[in-house]
Each structure stands twice: as structure tokens, then as C-alpha cells.
Amino acid sequence: MTCCPAIRCVGWLGRMPGLLACGLLVVAAPWGVSAEPPRVPTIRSAQPELAFERLFRREEGWIGSDAIYSIPLPDESWLWVFGDTLVGEVRGGRRWNVSMVNNSFARQRGFGDDRQIELLLDRDSQGKPRSFLTPRGKPGYFWIWDGLVFDGRLHLFTTRLTSPGTITAFDWKLLDQSVVVVENPLDPPAQWKHRQVDFPHGHFTETSEYLWGLEVIQEGEWIWIFGTRRGAASDPRELMVARVLPGDFLQFDRWRFFARGEWVADPRQASSLAAGVGTEGSITWLPGYKLWVYIYSPPLDANIQIRAARTLTGPWSEPQTLYTCPDPQRNPRIFCYAAKGRSVPGTRHELLVSYATNSFEMLPDVSADAELYQPRFVRVTFEPAR
Secondary structure (H helix, E strand, O other): OOOOOOOOEOOOOOOOOEEHHHOEOOOOOOOOOOOOOOOOOOEEEEEEOHHHHHOOOOOEEEEEEOOOEEEEOOOOOEEEEEOOEEEEEEEOOEEEEEEEEOOEEEEEEOOOOOOEEEEEOEEOOOOOEEOOOOOOOOOOEEEEEEEEEEOOEEEEEEEEEEOOOOOOOOOOEEEEEEEEEEOOOOOOHHHOOEEEEEEOOOEEOOOOEEEEEEEEEEEOOEEEEEEEEEOOOOOOOEEEEEEEOHHHOOOHHHOEEEEOOEEEOOHHHOOOOEEOOOOOOEEEEEOOOOEEEEEEOOOOOOEEEEEEEOOOOOOOOOOEEEEEOOHHHHOOOEEEEEEEEEEOOOOOOEEEEEEEEEEOOHHHHHHHOOOOOOOEEEEEEEOOOO
16 A cells, blocks of 8 residues: 555554545645634544454453554554553453563454454563563663654654552653664564664653653654643643654654744743643544544543644644543542544544553452453544534
8 A cells, every 4th residue: 555645544543634545535634723723523422342342352461451552554454552561361350460561562454344453472581471662771661652654664652661660550750752763563573673762852850741752643744743741740731742854753853843833943842732631642633524633531530532623733622521431430449541542444433442441559450350451442423524
């Protein structure tokens, strides 16, 4: 499949501006700043996609994870990217012999009735599970964010962090960011040839945080990279955007950040596109409305939010609740997070939304309940645009 330069070509799992993979070409609106944000499309239904969830259920090996990014690959398959991943066994609805690695992957082929998902774990020479990607020459471990394939290489955003080694929900410290460049993304992750490039625009202190890579889009002549920032941990998180030409992607001094209608070199001057947002999220082209939609989970909030914009720089609408996760109703210690949306091939008004669940008492609850800490999916249908 050959991509038109003006759009990003993907299928079932891509956050895509056009559905070229399905024979439908949609070209995004011209770039610029509109005076008023659009209305969020009217939601007709939002229902759990249980058949898709079952594709990620296993009784041994890979038995649960979060993050749940998905990246289209050049051979029309898709790479699922997971964060902290549980490894062990499931018996009688409980997990046993549980250990954790900090990242894992899956490969999906097909998006119809013939779809297949292979969940992938890396293991050392003794058979012990381990993370696929770890920091080179530095302590800590990686969380992986979104990524994009261009020029034949996969570019993944990562954050390096440390924790005291306990399996709990909030025991980490963010340190810095890297871009992992994979030369052979179509090979199994255990065979990847990759390098890690320090990313200077990630910034983490007790009073300031700049985190990049929640969404990466190739649109027009640019690569667009979305990130979030906040001050102290209690401050609201804000959405930002940067852009760079593909040939300059790793020349980080050539990145430019959107600031009040201009593109500037200093990321500290970047405009807030939306406030009160989550750490993760997705920016997705909804072709039936010719709008971008931003989907995210606010911090510790069961209500998944959606905003809309005509261009990637906004202005973005006020948030509207897309779906309320039912999981906390069965256990008040459960929280929902990491919501993201993906276009559905062959449709113009639908999204496949994923989210993760966890517990404030992580290890006891995820061991006792194998339904917890599993990828959740919701199929969202909007009213047709008039």
C-alpha cells in the first residue's frame, strides 16, 4: 500500500486522517486557527466491544497490561504497545505466580472476522520474562508512548523512570525521555535493531513537567507531536503540540512549538491547547465530520472525555463525556485511565476506544481479579454529519 503524502495511511487501529486502507480518501481541512471551536459530534451509542476484548485474554504468559497504544506498520499490520505488563497464569478468575515487566508488544493482522493478535513477551536465556526495551547505560526502566513509522523506521517515544521495585499503582519518579529508532519494525520486537536518542524536550522536576509523545501524526509535510505539561503535581495538566519536518525529526533544535498562532523554538512558550487533560490520550481524524477529536481520561475520573477541533492547533472545544467506565462500580478501589481512540475502517462516524483499569491496591486486587488490568474496548458511533 502506498500512502498519499497528504494523509497518514493506516487501518483498523490507526489514529488516521484518511481511510486509504479501505479505499476511502479523506483530506484534512487546511491548517490555520479558526475563531471558534466546533461542536463535539453527537454520540449515538457507546457500547463495550467484548469480542475485541477477548482477543487479549490469555490463561498463561501475557495476562494483562495498560497504556494500549496502537501503531500502523507498513505491511498493513498493527503494533500494539503496552506499559507495565503482568506475566503469570489465570486460574478460576484469579492470577497466580504474577510478575511484571515494564513494556510489551502485540502484533495484529487483519481487522475483520479473520483478525489475529499475537501477544509478545521477551524472555532471557533462563526463560524469565523481561522488558523488550530498557535504558542503555542508565538506571531505571521505560514506559513507551506513541510512535510512527516513516522513512522505513519506527520512532517510539519513551520515558525513563525509577521506582522502589514494588508492584503498586503510584510508586514512580519520571527522569527523562528518549526516542527509540527501530531500523526493522516489521521483524519481531525481540529481533529489533534499534538505537536510543536522548530527547531534550522532556523535562521533569517537582515544580515542572513536560512530557511528549502522547500522539504522533504525519499530516501534510509535517510530523506533529503532542505532549502535556503541568507545574506541581496538583496543577492541571495542559495539552501542547510541536511539529517538525520528517528529515529533521532527530534534529531537536529544529522542532517548533505552537504558541499563540506562531511557531517558536522554546517549548516553554508553547500554548495550552486544552487544560485539565490526562497524561495519555489520542488525536484522531473523524472523516464523517472532517474534525479532529481528542480523547483522554482525566486524572482518576471514570468519565472518558472528548474534544473536537478543525485543525491540529485548535481551538479545541470544551470537553464532553464520551463514555463512563462501569468498572469502579464493582470495586471502589478500581480506577480507569489511559483512554484512546482509533478510526474504524469502512466507517465515517465510528471510533474504537480503549482504556485501562487498575486498583489503588494494585497487587492484591489484580491477583484476585483477572478481569482487572486488562485492555477494555468501547465502540462509539456518532450521529451522521448533516
